[in-house]
Amino acid sequence: MYDIIIIGAGVIGAFIARSLSIYELKICVIDKHIDAAMGTSGANSGIIHGGYDAILGSLKSTLNIKGSNQMKKVCMDLNIPYENCESLVVAFSNEEKKVLELLKEQGEKGGIKGLSIIGGQEIRKLEPNLNHDITWALLSKTAAIVSPYKMTINALENAAINGVEFFREYEVLDINKGSDIFIVKTDKENLKGKVVINCAGIFADEISKMVGDESFKIIPRSGEYILLDKSVGNLVNRVIFQTPTKEGKGVLITRTVDGNLLIGPDAKVINDKTLHETHRDVINYVYQKGLKTTDKIPLHQSITTFTGVRATPSTGDFIIKESEKCKHFINVAGMDSPGLSSAPAIGDYVLNLVKPMFSDITKKTNYTLTLPNKKYFSNMTVNEKKQAIKKNNQYGKIVCRCENVTEAEIVESIHMTIGATTVDGVKRRTRAGMGRCQGGFCLPQVIDILARELKIDKKEVQKGDKGSYILTRRTRV
Ligand SMILES: Cc1cc2nc3c(=O)[nH]c(=O)nc-3n(C[C@H](O)[C@H](O)[C@H](O)COP(=O)(O)OP(=O)(O)OC[C@H]3O[C@@H](n4cnc5c(N)ncnc54)[C@H](O)[C@@H]3O)c2cc1C
CATH class of the missing domain: 3.30.9.10 (D-Amino Acid Oxidase, subunit A, domain 2)
Structure with a gap:
């Protein structure tokens, strides 16, 4: 039985999971995709907006301004590339x-x-x-730019280090509510939870409908x-x-x-x-x-x-509240722009909605809100590169030549708490394949490393989502 089930591993679900993860709560995040950041959070402008263009007093305005003020520190704490470029x-x-x-x-x-x-x-x-x-x-x-997929993955990684479970390829098909408990029916198994948080992005209205709340459309x-x-x-x-x-x-x-x-x-x-x-x-x-x-x-x-x-909301503003139709079901919906800029502030806002739902919510004695400081190899000084190679010779092997990504970084990305399991998963964590040739040169090597580290056959390695196999058979022996 989970205290909290979060539906959706986009930037919003990830930052809510992070904020809640420091409390003594059993939490899981579930997503129908094979990895985090595969919805809107993986394809946007990556801008931390100044916060001047949403109507003053709206949730969009308030949370954008708060989120943007928090962002520099959050990005430093979570190794998220950030630049206050104006x-x-x-x-x-x-x-x-x-x-x-x-x-x-x-x-x-x-x-x-x-x-x-x-x-x-x-x-x-x-x-x-x-x-x-x-x-x-x-x-x-105050405007800035960030890496939106790193922001999502690293926030979820932080939550996972604090004990939050992440279920990939779990598609929510229906939700039943008993007297006090939700049964979230997925294509894999049924999960029981006391509180459900709906962060399903463009599908949030469909998830909300499952508990009888049709108060908004996406x-x-x-x-x-x-x-x-x-x-x-x-x-x-x-x-x-x-x-x-x-x-x-x-x-x-x-x-x-x-x-x-x-x-x-x-x-x-x-x-x-x-x-x-x-x-x-x-x-x-x-x-x-x-x-x-x-x-x-x-x-x-x-x-x-x-x-x-x-995910444009029919109401015009972010929808972040307990459903009026279903107790202990929280909608975090209508997260169009500036959702990314607001994500850390949304995490804290939802924490305050959740707290009264549990009578004895206490902080864990052992938690972290930071990830170990890590630089991309390509950003290291010559000396730092030398030191890195001395410690681990896989740093001495460049796999992605466009982005200067080393074998060590790819191996590390696979062995994170929420590690990469696909070629695109490696790409979002390391940038291998994001350069000029778009993976034309490094793809075979990334497949080899994934197969080796995950102990699977190369034919089992997928590019992105379910069924996106790359190799089918040998053409030459
Ligand atoms: C073109 C564009 C540009 C933007 N630019 C900016 C910007 O510059 N700055 C900014 O602040 N914001 C920007 N945004 C907004 C920002 O990207 C979003 O607010 C944010 O990514 C929303 O995150 P999310 O977690 O709500 O949604 P998503 O990232 O879409 O996550 C939702 C998750 O729910 C999962 N899900 C859905 N249904 C189910 C189900 N049935 N079962 C299990 N899982 C399910 C999905 O697989 C998905 O992973 C932009 C958006 C777009 C589209």
Whole structure:
């Protein structure tokens, strides 16, 4: 019997698990995918928003501002790549400047520091590659960029080290509530729990419906991106947004925390929540929108495209509360942007909802909120590299040449508490396969290492989700 069952191993489920994991509670996180961060948390812009654009007093605004204030420390504690790179919202007319003024005013009322409106000359000093018809910009000093999948995986790793169990490939099919106990029916087994927390992202309305709560709908809105090579990552120094409209924040251009250039997303309501493909016409639209900000986008340097799906709530705001229809069932739903920026604050917010549900909740005597300090090999100094190789000669073997990922890092990623079990799992933890060749060179070696470390046949190694086997048979003996 679990005290708490968390449905969904995205960034929200992971940070809630982390916040709860320091208490004497038996907790599990379950996800239908083979790994954490395989939903929206694995495909977004990776921006920690300044917090000025959500309506003041809404949960989105409050939790974005709190989350963004916590983020630097959280990322340091959990080895999550983070860079306080700042952002600009650019305006092309005096009409748009008025929107910037409203955003600034709203942000300042919310207590956000470091907001200012700057003119053309200063903009071009900060960002020489932006188009010259940009006349004004809102500068936000607190905006930052992070690695969204590392953020999710490392928060869940922290929770797992504190004793939270993680069940992969457990799809929730139904939930029954007895007098006091939930039976969460999955395709593997039935799990019993006293409290259920619904963090199922774009499927949160369907999970909520299982306990008779249909008070909200999730409207899936896709966003497609173009990712460009690291060699052009410095086209911009900050996150560059266009002035927001009713449709959202619009197409942005940013360097990612790993050094690539990212352009996107569009925003389109879709019917099928399971579709994650990209489309030629949408990618072209994203490119054209990006050109409005800078006509210097080197499209020939693009290395991949991808789609993320927003869980837009029918209510307009984050839904974080105990269901009115079902006691001890907490919905954490409608987590569209700025869900990532808010995640640590959402963890604490949900902890406060959970505490009164248990009469004698006490802290564990032995817990941690930090992960051992670890640097990517590629970020080490020459001396640090030498030391690492001396301790473990697997650091001396580069497997992914684009990203300089060593065999030691891949082996470590497989043996984490919530270790990688697939090629994509290794990629999200180490960056092997994320570079210019997108795994073209390192894939065979990563398969070998996974098979060796997991003690499975190479044919059993999967790329991503269920059934994504890579090798089928020998073609040459
Ligand atoms: C295009 C785009 C750009 C964005 N950019 C930003 C940004 O720059 N900054 C920012 O702050 N936010 C951004 N966001 C929002 C942010 O990505 C989300 O708020 C966040 O990732 C939501 O996390 P989650 O854990 O709620 O959902 P998910 O990451 O989707 O996790 C939900 C999990 O539930 C699991 N699940 C669902 N149904 C079941 C079931 N039946 N059984 C078991 N498991 C189930 C899924 O497999 C999934 O892993 C963006 C979103 C999109 C789409």
